[in-house]
Amino acid sequence: MTNKDAHTPASVQDAQSEEAGKSIGWHKAYIEGTRPDLRVPVRQVHLTNGQSVTLYDTSGPYTDPLVETDVRRGLPPLRENWIIARGDTEEYAGRPVRPEDDGIKHTSPRGGLRNLDAVFPGRPRQPRRSRDGKAVTQLAYARRGEITPEMEYVAIRENVSPEVVRDEIAAGRAVLPANVNHPEIEPMIIGKRFLVKVNANIGNSAVTSSIEEEVEKMTWATRWGADTVMDLSTGRNIHTTREWVLRNSPVPIGTVPLYQALEKVDGKAEELTWDIYKDTVIEQAEQGVDYMTVHAGVRLPYVPLTANRKTGIVSRGGSIMAAWCLAHHKESFLYENFEELCEILAAYDVTYSLGDGLRPGSIADANDEAQFAELRTLGELNRIAKRFNVQTMIEGPGHVPMHKIKENIDLQQEICDEAPFYTLGPLTTDVAPAYDHITSGIGAAMIAWWGTAMLCYVTPKEHLGLPNRDDVKTGVITYKIAAHAADLAKGHPGAQEWDDALSDARFEFRWEDQFNLALDPDTAREFHDETLPAEPAKTAHFCSMCGPKFCSMKISQDIRREHGGSKAEIEDGMAQKSKEFAASGNRVYLPIAD
């Protein structure tokens, strides 16, 4: 959206001096809502022609020079007063943090217990949950007709009316993931009626990476536009890493509780129990995880359907549950205890991300019976979750060739009552390891156009290794492209104004504006400077592609001059020319012969 939109520039508060802003080409600003503590951050890009463009911003307080941030203290609890004011939640002692939560097996000197202070040095906090009988989810509020501050916040962000936000949440067509224990987040919404969102995965593993690295990856991913982040850690310090990520994250955090539960039983899937899983979900809900992937759709009867697949079960969660089912020859404990799980998630407003544990892992396995059998179950679980007022989205594939993509979204929307679809890609071919951000970016753009609400990014390292900082950035940028291409194709109001602003800058040789409006200004500037590094080239009316002697843009500007003076005159003149041409029957000179 640009400043032509609903919110006038007057309501935009600058976060830094004009000088400082201009030096980096953009600055952080805020649009105030109906209350002073409701300030929606935007990225204000200053153009050299004096205009400015306002873009959606996910980077959090880190890009606001007026806010002092300290990863050891965490972000300010933006939503805390809103949550307290509702009066429907209460603090409580919470589950004690145990060494095994961090994958530590031996008993610590303090008798096997650790407290949150030891986990994170920031402000002291106790977990919060619903008071008895209170429905505290955004879905419950929306159904009751209440517009929460969170809903107003996303309405401003999306440039729609709060009523639209409330309607979409109430209908289950959108989710606003916001755990009552994660007051630090800047609210955002996931639904096909809104801008397409992008999730970035981070997480250490048994093989590599540290706590600091993961926090840094999270802020790095949101700096480039990630709307949510999933912490998929599987190794040591899993609890502590998550605490640090949550306390410092301006975006909703998702997890797969099954991963941590498996660590607690030393990686032996068959030793998992409902109690261990439930305890892990409560542990994570108390920390503030906003949405959880739950693979409750991997049912015992579906497991054999995967035996003749090219690549079996490729979802880690899906294969854990399949292994458990097989080991015990019993129905999934997640499926059997789904209603109890709903009660837990409802108490914290944790959003379900119903996992597609049987998603295809190769082109050969796309849209097969195993995949769609699970999808049908997810549709049923979605209805159960709604009974408990739990916000719910549905995860989707995976590896799918282009001609089979639309069936996925159409079927999901039908079976799951239009609940938001959250897809991984899909990857449109298997043959390009090291380029799966691209094989999947293609599928992601298409499925988002057709209705997927959030895209889970894929990095160049997919299938090969853990992403580093560069891979995270490449994954996020690729998926922001897919998401924005879909916003354009869906005709999202305001989406094209960004393209128009950049194309205007391109046509008028405003190089600095092109860079500053780019999804990745740094790389755009760097690439330009590789061939034309000198400062004058930034204002030159040509580029290295054609050189100074001849330039197509220049000729186009001559044409514009040739055919009129003011914009109005041009339009008059051109309309006349067009009419003349049409009147001549659009006839061409040469006779046609077949």
Add this chain to the structure above:
Amino acid sequence: MTNKDAHTPASVQDAQSEEAGKSIGWHKAYIEGTRPDLRVPVRQVHLTNGQSVTLYDTSGPYTDPLVETDVRRGLPPLRENWIIARGDTEEYAGRPVRPEDDGIKHTSPRGGLRNLDAVFPGRPRQPRRSRDGKAVTQLAYARRGEITPEMEYVAIRENVSPEVVRDEIAAGRAVLPANVNHPEIEPMIIGKRFLVKVNANIGNSAVTSSIEEEVEKMTWATRWGADTVMDLSTGRNIHTTREWVLRNSPVPIGTVPLYQALEKVDGKAEELTWDIYKDTVIEQAEQGVDYMTVHAGVRLPYVPLTANRKTGIVSRGGSIMAAWCLAHHKESFLYENFEELCEILAAYDVTYSLGDGLRPGSIADANDEAQFAELRTLGELNRIAKRFNVQTMIEGPGHVPMHKIKENIDLQQEICDEAPFYTLGPLTTDVAPAYDHITSGIGAAMIAWWGTAMLCYVTPKEHLGLPNRDDVKTGVITYKIAAHAADLAKGHPGAQEWDDALSDARFEFRWEDQFNLALDPDTAREFHDETLPAEPAKTAHFCSMCGPKFCSMKISQDIRREHGGSKAEIEDGMAQKSKEFAASGNRVYLPIAD
């Protein structure tokens, strides 16, 4: 295609010893046709399980250790005997090469003339053209019912019958670009019935690059899979660069003669004349250019239609012609002399690539009247070209949002009688300079699925600068992904076998096979080794994503073991399980409540 296809392994001739081949994971092999001098190169990938996969290969003799190549001598003239044997062409003295052909203004000591020897040190040659009255194009042969060696060659390459090739060319639905003066090429075909092709642009400009660099970029691009290469040079040494590129290229070379013609009038568009243009076309046809972009659809009445565009005319050729039309207030000399141009192209079997000089340069300008007015003219020119037996393809956009892409291909196919569409992307958003290989890769995959026959690559440097070696590789790989994704979606016979082979390797932890089957084995191996560099990791039954303790692929293999022994037994057992499940009405455990 794999060795399960029509051509049995027996007919595949190895180009190197098994040892040598295994060390690099693949080797060059040949499939022999009906004559000993018709040998179609393929890439034979050796798998560690003893099987092999045969892939399409564009890399030319450079990857055959038994062929000695020398860029100063050029490639062997593979097709020379086929061309001579037809007896319908003759050598002639040819147009003298002038200093101004290379952008040199002063008169040389040798009286302003240079000979081909000075331009290129390789084997002496004279240009060749049709004998009076002879129709020497592949289109003419196809229409007469003749299956040329070139047609048989591409039939083997595409794994279809020669009759299909002949039919498609005769109907104008496919082109086989093969100038009689470019005997070095390995014939290939462009048409929607065949594998989607990728073109890579190279070319020096007034600002940068050298002859050697351009030859190197050409071999580098074909090494990674470019099916054709366009030499878009605009600066000095334009004639000589082209000669070196042609003599060393195993793929068809395309050009835009207008660029060189403009150099000859010192960049002043208004000084262009039909004679200068015609002379340039003959110059390039004599050198062996296989297809030429001709912007004959940019007509005088269409120029005003661009005046109110966001980004005017962005095609270099289009803006040159528009400038000429405006300067003289006359109809385009290309349009007015199109029939004479057809006669020239027919004499050498140069293929038309009818340029879309009015393609949109921004999302805002997509599918506008200027663009479609030109397309209608291209449809008419296509019919004229066909009267002269000139093979023809049609160029397409450009910048187009996803929801407007299909209209482009549908309209082009209708208006241009299914002539092959050759599109640049399209770019699906304007906001990501430095990532336009991705913004356009998305559109390219989609439009190719819907029928585009060849995709012109876009590199990360698009809009910012001239591509270097890395950019060329990234552009080619991205477009090979788009092309292959489209081949899969179109259900091209054999396309999925490549994906299946790679996915089998993935499922069975055959890491070396995954790398060797990858579109870019080098980068895939490098990414894997970043986190698990040790040699044993290449055979490890896990990767760095989940670590050794737990692996989804491993569990899937357990499932396969659990449910049967031999493949037949698994299938029986699974069929039974599936039946049981279906018989139970696919019922799930929990009751559904709305």
